[in-house]
Amino acid sequence: MRWTLKPKPQVSKVKALKKALQVDDIIATLLLQRGIETYEAAKTFFRPSFEDLHDPFLMKDMDKAVARIEQAIQQGENILVYGDYDVDGTTSVALMSSYLKTRIDTVATYIPDRYDEGYGISYKGIDFAHDNEFSLIIALDCGIKAIDKVAYAKEKGIDFIICDHHRPGDHIPDAVAVLDPKQDDCKYPFKELCGCGVGFKLISALASKKGQTVEDLIEYLDLVATAIGADIVPIVGENRALAYFGLQVINTKPRPGMKAIIAEVKKDELTITDVVFIIAPRINAAGRMKHGNHAVSLLTETDFNLAAEYAVDIDQYNTDRKETDKRITEEALNQIEKNNEQEGFTTVVYNPDWHKGVIGIVASRLIETYYRPTLVFTRSGDKLAASARSVSGFDVYNALEACSDHIEQFGGHKYAAGLTLLPENYEAFKSKFESVVKETIDPKLLTPELKVDLEIELSEINDKLMRILKQFAPFGPGNMSPTFMTQGIKDTGWGKCVGEDDKHLRFTATQAFNDKIVCIGFGLGNKINLIKDKRPFNAVYTIDENHWNGNISLQLKLKDIKA
Numbered sequence: 001m002r003w004t005l006k007p008k009p010q011v012s013k014v015k016a017l018k019k020a021l022q023v024d025d026i027i028a029t030l031l032l033q034r035g036i037e038t039y040e041a042a043k044t045f046f047r048p049s050f051e052d053l054h055d056p057f058l059m060k061d062m063d064k065a066v067a068r069i070e071q072a073i074q075q076g077e078n079i080l081v082y083g084d085y086d087v088d089g090t091t092s093v094a095l096m097s098s099y100l101k102t103r104i105d106t107v108a109t110y111i112p113d114r115y116d117e118g119y120g121i122s123y124k125g126i127d128f129a130h131d132n133e134f135s136l137i138i139a140l141d142c143g144i145k146a147i148d149k150v151a152y153a154k155e156k157g158i159d160f161i162i163c164d165h166h167r168p169g170d171h172i173p174d175a176v177a178v179l180d181p182k183q184d185d186c187k188y189p190f191k192e193l194c195g196c197g198v199g200f201k202l203i204s205a206l207a208s209k210k211g212q213t214v215e216d217l218i219e220y221l222d223l224v225a226t227a228i229g230a231d232i233v234p235i236v237g238e239n240r241a242l243a244y245f246g247l248q249v250i251n252t253k254p255r256p257g258m259k260a261i262i263a264e265v266k267k268d269e270l271t272i273t274d275v276v277f278i279i280a281p282r283i284n285a286a287g288r289m290k291h292g293n294h295a296v297s298l299l300t301e302t303d304f305n306l307a308a309e310y311a312v313d314i315d316q317y318n319t320d321r322k323e324t325d326k327r328i329t330e331e332a333l334n335q336i337e338k339n340n341e342q343e344g345f346t347t348v349v350y351n352p353d354w355h356k357g358v359i360g361i362v363a364s365r366l367i368e369t370y371y372r373p374t375l376v377f378t379r380s381g382d383k384l385a386a387s388a389r390s391v392s393g394f395d396v397y398n399a400l401e402a403c404s405d406h407i408e409q410f411g412g413h414k415y416a417a418g419l420t421l422l423p424e425n426y427e428a429f430k431s432k433f434e435s436v437v438k439e440t441i442d443p444k445l446l447t448p449e450l451k452v453d454l455e456i457e458l459s460e461i462n463d464k465l466m467r468i469l470k471q472f473a474p475f476g477p478g479n480m481s482p483t484f485m486t487q488g489i490k491d492t493g494w495g496k497c498v499g500e501d502d503k504h505l506r507f508t509a510t511q512a513f514n515d516k517i518v519c520i521g522f523g524l525g526n527k528i529n530l531i532k533d534k535r536p537f538n539a540v541y542t543i544d545e546n547h548w549n550g551n552i553s554l555q556l557k558l559k560d561i562k563a
């Protein structure tokens with residue numbers, strides 16, 4: 001791993017912030033690195049408030065969206081809430097449909113089938129709407145590129161409202177309203193909402209017309225926080241407040257479906273990391289292994305006993321998903337070896353039989369072995385479909401755009417995208433993608449980077465520091481858990497490998513005479529030689545609390561060590 005120390009802020013700025021906040025160098029530095037320079041900014045950071053949320057009507061087309069929905073409610077129209085099958089999509093649909101049902105009965109939901117219909121708005125979905133006399137479709141977490149489909153719906157007399165956060169193409173669909181803060185001409189002050197976040201802005205706008213405030217919509221924030229975690233959007237600005245209050249809902253008063261998912265988790269307080277690793281994979285498993293409708297049913301169920309039954313099914317889908325992605329990852333790794341493709345700038349693998357629901361997860365797993373932009377293809381009807389994942393700092397969406405001659409359709413973000421192409425174009429695409437990445441990637445991006453906020457001494461670690469660091473949460477992109485580096489650490493002599501296959505490393509570290517602290521290094525068992533014989537080494541870590549037998553002690557969670 002490549003350790004990079006973040007630049008230190010100007011000394012004068014550190015001094016000023018220390019004085020304004022009455023904090024020490026470490027805290028002032030960490031805050032400045034996160035762009036927090038004043039007392040006011042620090043107050044917003046440490047005390048998230050509903051006042052941090054922007055007026056929803058600053059978003060382009062919000063007034064049109066609200067007017068059209070109010071009209072539908074007044075005239076008793078049938079409204080179809082349509083969303084993607086992943087966590088962001090299904091939470092968005094759960095949020096929008098349950099809010100609308102407080103206003104009107106004639107609301108239904110539609111999640112496309114991942115295999116039969118694929119990503120985004122489908123003709124089948126529009127035909128369903130037409131056959132069942134829906135006159136308004138609200139699309140969430142998809143739709144920004146659905147120009148033909150929105151036109152098709154219009155011919156059939158069906159209006160569209162689009163709530164999306166994916167990057168727009170050159171043209172936008174001819175919908176009644178297109179809410180997507182990533183449009184260049186949308187002046188909304190925060191561009192990094194997830195799809196569910198855009199949906200939340202829409203229900204906030206609708207509620208405000210009824211004299212309600214955001215505080216009246218708190219019950220929906222467990223969904224928004226889950227989508228923020230799952231969609232890996234930056235947890236800064238408005239997302240920080242939404243995630244903060246959403247976690248409070250998850251931890252105190254989650255909706256029955258959410259409560260059913262976390263019933264078995266033995267933890268006092270769930271964090272965004274828990275949302276990402278416990279809640280999100282289960283919700284996602286429905287769309288991957290069965291159908292996204294099951295996730296919506298779970299998240300909108302008001303009866304806990306029924307929700308608990310749904311949760312059992314969802315848990316089974318998740319177990320199936322785990323087995324499937326493990327097997328396919330092994331097959332993909334074998335394919336890379338067999339074809340002698342360990343070198344090069346990209347990983348591109350294909351097998352017609354691979355399960356389409358897990359190819360994105362497999363792409364992420366392959367990056368753990370071969371750290372480079374990765375595409376995993378499978379067959380989808382008479383085309384090939386792929387999930388793309390990238391390495392930190394490299395924009396895979398742009399790379400795909402440069403290969404668009406060989407591609408039928410593509411869409412997504414900087415680090416994750418999807419595409420389809422014709423089987424006869426696969427080889428040409430594969431070599432083009434390799435050459436595009438080779439020409440455009442900065443070679444240093446091909447070694448994983450470990451970003452370090454600050455170098456400190458072990459003697460500077462204490463309960464007071466930990467108390468303040470905890471208030472930096474919720475953590476996520478844009479506000480990662482503070483990561484420190486200390487040089488010249490030694491093991492006190494009892495360091496050992498622990499866990500299955502001696503995978504992990506555990507020892508007590510000391511730097512000077514009295515500063516002893518327990519260290520745990522997950523996956524670092526193979527580095528035991530570095531700490532033997534009390535040789536000095538350097539470590540990168542986060543500071544963590546260890547709860548044991550009612551006692552709380554500090555420990556270092558190691559990310560890497562070097563001689």
Ligand SMILES: [Mn+2]
Pocket residue numbers: 088089141165194195231
């Ligand atoms: Mn999304």
